[in-house]
Amino acid sequence: MKTALNISSENKQSVSILKEFKEMTKMGLALSVVFSTLAGYVLAVPDIRSINYMTIIALAVGGYCMVGASNVYNQIIERDLDAKMNRTANRPIASGRVKPTPAFILAVVLTLLGIGILYAINPKTAMFGAISIFLYTSVYTPLKTITPLSVFVGAFPGAIPFMLGWVAETNNFGIEAGTLFLIQFFWQFPHFWAIGWFLFDDYKRGGFSMLPTGKKDNKTLTQIILYTIWLIIVSIFPVFNVTGRLYLTPIAAGLVLLAGIWMLTAAVKLYKQRTDKAARALMLVSVTYISLIQIIYVLDKILR
Numbered sequence: 001m002k003t004a005l006n007i008s009s010e011n012k013q014s015v016s017i018l019k020e021f022k023e024m025t026k027m028g029l030a031l032s033v034v035f036s037t038l039a040g041y042v043l044a045v046p047d048i049r050s051i052n053y054m055t056i057i058a059l060a061v062g063g064y065c066m067v068g069a070s071n072v073y074n075q076i077i078e079r080d081l082d083a084k085m086n087r088t089a090n091r092p093i094a095s096g097r098v099k100p101t102p103a104f105i106l107a108v109v110l111t112l113l114g115i116g117i118l119y120a121i122n123p124k125t126a127m128f129g130a131i132s133i134f135l136y137t138s139v140y141t142p143l144k145t146i147t148p149l150s151v152f153v154g155a156f157p158g159a160i161p162f163m164l165g166w167v168a169e170t171n172n173f174g175i176e177a178g179t180l181f182l183i184q185f186f187w188q189f190p191h192f193w194a195i196g197w198f199l200f201d202d203y204k205r206g207g208f209s210m211l212p213t214g215k216k217d218n219k220t221l222t223q224i225i226l227y228t229i230w231l232i233i234v235s236i237f238p239v240f241n242v243t244g245r246l247y248l249t250p251i252a253a254g255l256v257l258l259a260g261i262w263m264l265t266a267a268v269k270l271y272k273q274r275t276d277k278a279a280r281a282l283m284l285v286s287v288t289y290i291s292l293i294q295i296i297y298v299l300d301k302i303l304r
Contacts, residue, residue, distance in 0.1 A: 020092045024075060024103060025068030025110070032291065033161045034063045039294040040165025040180055043246060048302055058117050059125075059168055063161065065114030066129045070157070072107035073137040076100050081145070081206040087199060088206070122171040128164055132157040145207045148214055151192050159185035162294070166246075176246035182234045184290065189227035190267055191286040193220060197270070197279035221271040224282075228267045232260030235293055252300035256293050263289045 021027075037059050045051050075082065075093045082094035092098040111133060119126035135157040143150035162184040163177040170177075196203060196210030197220070203210050213219045238246045239253035248256065266285040270278040 020098055021106075023092050024072045024098065024106070025064070026071045030064050030067040030071070032287075033067045034060050035291065036161040036184065036294060037063045037165045037168075039298050040162045040177075041169050042165070042298050043180070043301055044166040044169035044176070055121055055168060058121050059165060062114045062117030062121070062125075062129065063164070065110040065117065066133055067161075069107045069110035069114060070133050070136040072103055072110065073133070074141050076103050076107065077137070077141050078144075078206075081208070085202045085206040087202050118168075121168045124171055124173065125164060125168045128160050128167060128173075132160045145209070148209050148212050151189065151196075151210060151212070154192075155185050155188040158188050159183075175242075175244045179234065179237060179243045179246055183231070183293070186227055186231040186234055187286065187290050190224045190231070190263070191283060191290075193224050194270065194279045194282040194286065198276035198283070216274070218271075221267075221274070225264070225267045225271060228260075228264050232257065232264065235260055248297065249300055249304060252296050255296050259289050259292050259296070 038056060041056065041059055042048070042051065075091055078088075079091075079093045079100065082088035082091050088094055093100060093103050114133075115126050115130055118129045136154065140150055140154035140157065143153055159181045163173070163180040166177040166180055167173055193211060197216055200211070200216055211220045212223050235256050236248065236253045237243060238248040239250060241247060263282075263285050266278075266282040270282050272278075
């Protein structure tokens, strides 16, 4: 009986550790970032049959480590502010379930492991991964309580994953990787400003200023629409055959355009209604949009 109880206790402890790890590294977000990176890699390979599955695995594991490390560092730095907000008060570090020291050790291990794995692919991939962690942790995170420009700064590390896969395959940052970077760069503004809109009061409790004007006003809504338009333009740009090896067929570009119009419609709806419900809807549409167009890009390459 004692042995059975001990085993049961150990199992519960293992489940608890895994749960805290998932929350600290934001597993859902991290996996979506890994998906973006792998999509970029598939777009870069000359032929689908030439995919190196060891590189795929290394990108997935290394990418997860880098994103996970950034999220753990972020939660260590913001633990006191997270404790003030309903959305984040129950996070492992903010709630006190995980102490800052073991969390920091985890972040360092993930950083070293991630950089090492990405370096094994090629040095440029590791460099961009390291830049992503540095900007997210040392620039974006501190700026969140100082200026709304933090979203602009945060858009740089947030835009790296899609192009990182291209760099992993080619060991080069050119027009193709730059285009993938711009797609995810412009996408982040309507996405995060929508979140900033419906979580405005909660962010205010934590001292964060996430909207471009610092207020829920027409200027913020106008910028959401403008950045959505820029996103649509950049997303269909490869159809004009001016982005090197990165190309979209007219049919694929049409599908990407329709997805963009769907997102723009949600942005316009928010402008008209000015409600938290409309902002939440835009956020959900934006999450679907970025994954959807990445799938379209990849399928277009495979079926071409």
